[in-house]
Amino acid sequence: MKKMILPVALGAAFAATSLSAASAGTLEDVQERGKLRCAVSTGLAGFSYTDENGKWQGFDVDYCRAVAAAVLGDADAVEFSPTTGKTRFTALASGEVDILSRNTTWTFSRDADLKFTFLGVSYYDGQGFMVKKSLGVASAKELDGATVCIQTGTTTELNLSDYFTAEGMSYEPLSIETNTEGRANYLADACDVYTTDASGLAASRATFENADDHIVLPEIISKEPLGPLVRHGDDQWADIGRWVLNALKIAEEKGITAANADEMAANSKDPEVLRLLGASGEMGASVGLGNDFALVAIKAVGNYGEVFERHLGTQTKVNLARGLNAMWTEGGLQYAPPFR
Amino acid sequence: MSTSTVPADNSFQLSQLWRDARYRSYTIQIIALVVALSVVMMLISNAVENLEALGKDFNFGFLYEPAGYDIGQVLVNYTSASGHWKAALVGLLNTLLVAFLACVTATIIGVFVGVLRLSNNWVVSRLMAVYIEGVRNVPLLLQILAWYAVFIHVFPTPKQAVKAPVIEGAVYATNRGFYIPGLTFDGGYQIVVAVLLASIAGIFVFRRWARQRQEATGQILPVGYITLGILIVPSVLAYFAAGMPIGLDYPVAGRFNLKGGLKVGTPLIALWFALSIYSAAFVAEIVRAGIMAISKGQTEAAYALGLRPRRTMSLVVLPQSLRIIIPPMISNYLNITKNSSLAIAVGYMDLTGTLGGITLNQTGREMECMLLLMATYLLISLSISAVMNVYNESVKLKGR
Numbered sequence: 001m002k003k004m005i006l007p008v009a010l011g012a013a014f015a016a017t018s019l020s021a022a023s024a025g026t027l028e029d030v031q032e033r034g035k036l037r038c039a040v041s042t043g044l045a046g047f048s049y050t051d052e053n054g055k056w057q058g059f060d061v062d063y064c065r066a067v068a069a070a071v072l073g074d075a076d077a078v079e080f081s082p083t084t085g086k087t088r089f090t091a092l093a094s095g096e097v098d099i100l101s102r103n104t105t106w107t108f109s110r111d112a113d114l115k116f117t118f119l120g121v122s123y124y125d126g127q128g129f130m131v132k133k134s135l136g137v138a139s140a141k142e143l144d145g146a147t148v149c150i151q152t153g154t155t156t157e158l159n160l161s162d163y164f165t166a167e168g169m170s171y172e173p174l175s176i177e178t179n180t181e182g183r184a185n186y187l188a189d190a191c192d193v194y195t196t197d198a199s200g201l202a203a204s205r206a207t208f209e210n211a212d213d214h215i216v217l218p219e220i221i222s223k224e225p226l227g228p229l230v231r232h233g234d235d236q237w238a239d240i241g242r243w244v245l246n247a248l249k250i251a252e253e254k255g256i257t258a259a260n261a262d263e264m265a266a267n268s269k270d271p272e273v274l275r276l277l278g279a280s281g282e283m284g285a286s287v288g289l290g291n292d293f294a295l296v297a298i299k300a301v302g303n304y305g306e307v308f309e310r311h312l313g314t315q316t317k318v319n320l321a322r323g324l325n326a327m328w329t330e331g332g333l334q335y336a337p338p339f340r
Numbered sequence: 341m342s343t344s345t346v347p348a349d350n351s352f353q354l355s356q357l358w359r360d361a362r363y364r365s366y367t368i369q370i371i372a373l374v375v376a377l378s379v380v381m382m383l384i385s386n387a388v389e390n391l392e393a394l395g396k397d398f399n400f401g402f403l404y405e406p407a408g409y410d411i412g413q414v415l416v417n418y419t420s421a422s423g424h425w426k427a428a429l430v431g432l433l434n435t436l437l438v439a440f441l442a443c444v445t446a447t448i449i450g451v452f453v454g455v456l457r458l459s460n461n462w463v464v465s466r467l468m469a470v471y472i473e474g475v476r477n478v479p480l481l482l483q484i485l486a487w488y489a490v491f492i493h494v495f496p497t498p499k500q501a502v503k504a505p506v507i508e509g510a511v512y513a514t515n516r517g518f519y520i521p522g523l524t525f526d527g528g529y530q531i532v533v534a535v536l537l538a539s540i541a542g543i544f545v546f547r548r549w550a551r552q553r554q555e556a557t558g559q560i561l562p563v564g565y566i567t568l569g570i571l572i573v574p575s576v577l578a579y580f581a582a583g584m585p586i587g588l589d590y591p592v593a594g595r596f597n598l599k600g601g602l603k604v605g606t607p608l609i610a611l612w613f614a615l616s617i618y619s620a621a622f623v624a625e626i627v628r629a630g631i632m633a634i635s636k637g638q639t640e641a642a643y644a645l646g647l648r649p650r651r652t653m654s655l656v657v658l659p660q661s662l663r664i665i666i667p668p669m670i671s672n673y674l675n676i677t678k679n680s681s682l683a684i685a686v687g688y689m690d691l692t693g694t695l696g697g698i699t700l701n702q703t704g705r706e707m708e709c710m711l712l713l714m715a716t717y718l719l720i721s722l723s724i725s726a727v728m729n730v731y732n733e734s735v736k737l738k739g740r
Contacts, residue, residue, distance in 0.1 A: 085701070086697060089701070089704060090706060109704075135596075144595070145596050145597055146597070147596060147597055152693070152697055152698050153697065153698060153701035157410075158408045158702065161409055161410050165420065165421075171410070172516075172597065173409075174516075174607075174687050175412065175689060175693065175698070177684060185492065188489075188493055188515065189492075189497040190492040191516075192596045192597075233393075
């Protein structure tokens, strides 16, 4: 037996060298695994958080569930990876997750330089400022010399620098890593201002004990189109993600809800509704899915409006109006390409 | 005997590589080398392959693009329009600053604690034992976060601090940092600085001369007062002669923060504090080990000569224990430097925070940033080792 040690050791060494990251189609990988791996944020009220039962909830989370429903037929077949602003892109680029749904701003460099494909805009946002009412500040233009809490690794810190430079003002940045730390620092008065996307501010404010002592300033200093994204190089997977998002939007436009989806599929006269819900045509097959992928997704989480109202809407603590995120038919910007 | 297994005709058989003690060690070394090399090759080729698969190239051009973000505590001129390399430099200097400060304070606290730990006073030595065991058994990251929380909650906000200054108009302690008067330099300040440096050099020359004189003649000069005089008098004269070119910049209340003066931010203070307290516990144990390694006879001999305990410690025991203390102390300093990379937890922008944090994130160049980062830390650590080793050479027992 002793003789065997040498060849075995050598063999193991060479076997290891031949290992490499083989990447088949993401769809096949997900189906084989039976789980969708989805990166979300570490915790942001309304967007992604764990409820009292330890179950992930939120606007970004429901998108992952919709994709899981469309691909695997089970909205709960999702493995959520909480990521920070810093770790999210590495997690996606390295293949640790299949899709990133973490209020991420669509920018040129992330699209082109970081080699990601954005699947559309799930939430139109903009960067705002929150201050304590007691400071007596009414406009962001009065913030010269203030200390600003800011999450690192986000577009917000670049926007902030641009805005203060353009306005000829100075500020002292206090860089923090997560939203939770940001809130803690802001509440302890370690900074005067907390800045992030307006939706995030509203979400954070909702968790404060005395929410009324804090105001979000009227200035919105940037465009922040937030959306899910995947890696470059797997167009089929990108198409699936893109059209699940679009399906949710079209569903709202056409009045399809989680409750009436089955009935609409059976009785609707609208050809686009029938195509979307898989009652006519063979649309699903062209992205490698079942014909009813949109139907399953809508039944799992509801249409875009339902998801929004459930997690972010005026009935929730986050209390955000639809605003830019209303359907285009109602004066908003949400506009999905036709399903044909 | 192993030689008896060699065939008489001296012909070489392949199995001898494995079975013959004369060749076996070579065989094993070559195999180990091949295995090590192939693992390294695998890692490199894997990285290259995967970068190619992701469509990413490998270059450092991004370092010259504008960074676009601001940094709280900077030691050199830096704006968001500066390049990423400048941000990395700011981070590097911040790392060196906090590492240096922490090394100094950890050493001072550690030596005190280590000596007191050996005190004959039961309460004192127990207290020190509790401190050491408590501090070094709790993860550093938690300590940093805890100290930061203490600082931002215990100290007053800038508005309250203005009403309750530490020194009216000069020193303020707030939960965002400590404000002290800063120095302003006008034309001609170089003369004053040059005189000051010359005085310091003069002090060394004088002390050396005074010692030689004492050894030769036995006469003792009041070295302390003369040193102080050399340090202060020429500099003050030069200061007035050059027209008072160095002034003080006092912090004043602004709308949100204090303005002017020199601000030492809470992140730096909390990190410095936590690193010092944590590392001092290790220093204390090293010092204790060093002292205990000196044979009791040395102390007894010193007592027999009539030396008081304090002088025994500083003249007889400590100088000898330095030889034992220095080598583990080197690795302790290296640990402090590397531990400073936990800075990001409290928003102190060190090298890991800028180059390995924001720059990496905004440019998406993980490989380049990480390699640069590791190379830099390696360089810092090797430099510290080199300096400390030179010092070690100078104190170690000379073989004659």
